[in-house]
Amino acid sequence: MKTIKTYQVTQSQGILLNANECGENLPLTVREEIAQAALDLAYNRYPDDECKELLNAYAKVMNLSTEQLIAGNGSDELLGLLISVLAANKSVLTLDPDFSMYDYYASVHQAELLKFQHDLHRPFDLDAFIQMGKKADLILFSNPNNPSGIALSAADLCQLVEAAAPIPVIIDEAYAEFNDESMIDKLAVYENLILTRTLSKAYGLAGLRVGFAISNPAMIQRLKAAKVPYNVNSFSQRAASIVLKHDEIFAPRTAQIIHEREKMLAACQSLKHFTVYPSKANFIYFRSKRKAVFMSLLDDIKIRDYSDDGFRITIGSPDQNERIISLLKQADKEIL
Ligand SMILES: Cc1ncc(COP(=O)(O)O)c(C=O)c1O
Missing domain, CATH: 3.40.640.10 (Type I PLP-dependent aspartate aminotransferase-like (Major domain))
Structure with a gap:
């Protein structure tokens, strides 16, 4: 029988910037309406x-x-x-x-x-x-x-x-x-x-x-x-x-993610050892020989790691994105 290529499902704890999900849950009022309908x-x-x-x-x-x-x-x-x-x-x-x-x-x-x-x-x-x-x-x-x-x-x-x-x-x-x-x-x-x-x-x-x-x-x-x-x-x-x-909830949320993505892309332009790709999605893709250095700094932050020198980071909250930028800068500066 032909072997089927499996998909790696990662469900984990910590700050999840690995699966391009939305970082925010639905507003409580909408969840309440769903809970009521579920009855x-x-x-x-x-x-x-x-x-x-x-x-x-x-x-x-x-x-x-x-x-x-x-x-x-x-x-x-x-x-x-x-x-x-x-x-x-x-x-x-x-x-x-x-x-x-x-x-x-x-x-x-x-x-x-x-x-x-x-x-x-x-x-x-x-x-x-x-x-x-x-x-x-x-x-x-x-x-x-x-x-x-x-x-x-x-x-x-x-x-x-x-x-x-x-x-x-x-x-x-x-x-x-x-x-x-x-x-x-x-x-x-x-x-x-x-x-x-x-x-x-x-x-x-x-x-x-x-x-x-x-x-x-x-x-x-x-x-x-x-x-x-x-x-x-x-x-x-x-x-x-x-x-x-x-539906009206989502336009401002999406606009905020796009705004954060653009901020992050701009902040990453000064990185010398990381190649950053121009994203039109809710994540940014990077390639770097320093991937391992960056990964070692991540602590509780989960990102998507690829088998080569690539990795992908979902746009998170402004605080999370700031943290990512400062870790990228730290890995970029490190003397190897
Ligand atoms: C390009 C692409 N298509 C499809 C999907 C699957 O989405 P869904 O959750 O609707 O199955 C994903 C999920 O990450 C994706 O990145």
């Missing part, structure tokens, strides 16, 4: 398989129609579903680096994963990526990219989606709320475009596991026909619908 749930019944309330709530926030949406147990589930429907036993083109779960789902569904090397020190070679895409059955990548934080422009993405047609292109927009562009308004233009979104990041609902795939109604029908029944539980459907009703 009335029919726990003895299966959930609504069509997630009607949830899809209505998300469609309203995003100005979409419910026929363009399918909900999943996190966007992760939908990425797996998309690979199974569109590329099982076929080939998927992605980027290197990119989100490691693509490796996992490709290996589960026996899809060959082709990786286009994105040299982060050069402008993205769109033409070469388009050429490589012609050899694949599916194109899938995150934008903004996890882990680099780099975002391709909507103009480049349009060129890619158009050139790839009829090959489907999935753009994983898990961090789109922190970017200044999205491909949402291009869904009507490109039949082969599929987006995934999540409530785990900007909406701070990682604990509920709710995500969406967004595409044309025919593609959504194909996905609905292939999904497992009752994939989003009743509590998550109800709670996420309530949270989406309070």
